[in-house]
Amino acid sequence: MSDEVNAAKGPVVNSWNEWDPLEEVIVGILDGAAALTWEVAFEAVTAKEHLDRSRKYHRAHGGKRIEKLHTAPALRELKELVAILEGEGVEVRRPDPIDHARPLVTPLWATQGGNCQANPRDVLIVLGNEILEAPMAWRSRYFEFLAYRKLCKEYFRKGARWRAAPKPAMSERAYDYDWKPGETYVTTEFEPLFDAADMARCGKDIFIQRSHVTNDFGIEWLRAHYGDQFTFHRLEFDDYRAIHIDATFVPLRPGLALTNPDRPMKEVPDVLKKGGWDLVEAPRSTLPESHPWYHSFRWLSMNMLNIDEKRIIVEASEEPTIAFLKDHGFEPIPCRFRNNYKFGGSFHCATVDVRRRGTLQSYF
Numbered sequence: 449m450s451d452e453v454n455a456a457k458g459p460v461v462n463s464w465n466e467w468d469p470l471e472e473v474i475v476g477i478l479d480g481a482a483a484l485t486w487e488v489a490f491e492a493v494t495a496k497e498h499l500d501r502s503r504k505y506h507r508a509h510g511g512k513r514i515e516k517l518h519t520a521p522a523l524r525e526l527k528e529l530v531a532i533l534e535g536e537g538v539e540v541r542r543p544d545p546i547d548h549a550r551p552l553v554t555p556l557w558a559t560q561g562g563n564c565q566a567n568p569r570d571v572l573i574v575l576g577n578e579i580l581e582a583p584m585a586w587r588s589r590y591f592e593f594l595a596y597r598k599l600c601k602e603y604f605r606k607g608a609r610w611r612a613a614p615k616p617a618m619s620e621r622a623y624d625y626d627w628k629p630g631e632t633y634v635t636t637e638f639e640p641l642f643d644a645a646d647m648a649r650c651g652k653d654i655f656i657q658r659s660h661v662t663n664d665f666g667i668e669w670l671r672a673h674y675g676d677q678f679t680f681h682r683l684e685f686d687d688y689r690a691i692h693i694d695a696t697f698v699p700l701r702p703g704l705a706l707t708n709p710d711r712p713m714k715e716v717p718d719v720l721k722k723g724g725w726d727l728v729e730a731p732r733s734t735l736p737e738s739h740p741w742y743h744s745f746r747w748l749s750m751n752m753l754n755i756d757e758k759r760i761i762v763e764a765s766e767e768p769t770i771a772f773l774k775d776h777g778f779e780p781i782p783c784r785f786r787n788n789y790k791f792g793g794s795f796h797c798a799t800v801d802v803r804r805r806g807t808l809q810s811y812f
């Protein structure tokens with residue numbers, strides 16, 4: 449495409465918030481997925497109820513390929529998601545596969561394998577016209593950015609800004625092995641760390657969670673990098689296994705955000721005290737308590753993807769959430785996705801909105 453045509457279409461990378469009309473999106477893949485290797489930063493976000501079982505499983509299977517038999521149901525759901533997005537007029541892009549069933553070795557550490565590309569939201573964020581690669585905080589996820597490099601290079605060549613946050617060393621000094629669940633975090637302040645999914649974008653105001661994968665040094669780096677363009681509001685929640693804001697505090701449109709009744713905000717920032725925004729508790733999930741991963745995944749019901757201020761993709765069996773959305777004037781689009789939960793996320797996690805039609809605005 450010539451530069452003239454590009455200029456007429458507008459920026460190739462453009463997303464300022466979670467709700468402007470969606471034009472292009474990256475959707476995750478499951479090719480090459482491996483079982484996560486047990487590491488302290490993973491332990492910190494594991495539900496207490498699953499700790500023993502999870503430790504045992506990942507110590508035995510970490511780095512081993514997840515067989516097609518086990519990815520097939522989730523793949524069918526991903527296909528359904530892609531069909532919905534394309535049917536709504538959104539261009540869908542996919543990362544490159546990586547074989548995660550290989551040991552990762554750096555000069556400072558080695559681990560049995562990687563992870564998967566199910567959750568591009570954790571790795572990349574679009575803030576305005578810039579696509580940013582997050583440092584990440586788990587060793588198993590250190591090289592995940594490679595799967596998106598082809599896309600990032602393409603966007604860069606078409607005029608986007610492309611940056612990578614400083615790559616961390618992830619030595620032993622990055623982790624506090626004596627962290628106290630609910631009181632302190634497993635990540636230290638040795639170097640900047642964040643996952644992109646700890647941010648929720650509302651134009652000029654970005655909400656960012658201090659979590660087990662995002663430290664204050666990471667927030668400081670983002671503030672320095674973006675200067676006056678954005679204001680980063682640091683949030684903390686009462687959540688002993690805090691990881692990613694997108695099942696905890698979820699802005700749905702200007703003036704309305706979902707909150708998580710099990711994870712109250714520790715201190716409400718001034719910008720939210722001003723009024724003008726309704727903070728409404730999310731309905732509880734229909735995921736049965738007997739579900740083997742209930743304690744890890746029940747709030748993925750909040751993890752939705754806006755196509756615009758009205759249309760929103762929601763898990764098909766979450767009837768209370770669907771009813772809530774209708775009551776609030778949305779047009780929910782149900783899609784089955786529960787088999788994807790075991791790869792760590794739902795619709796918001798599984799996507800990165802590369803381009804939404806809109807401009808920078810202040811909503812507070």
Ligand code: ABU
Binds near residue numbers: 691694747748
């Ligand atoms: N990005 C996934 C978050 C999951 C959770 O907070 O329960």
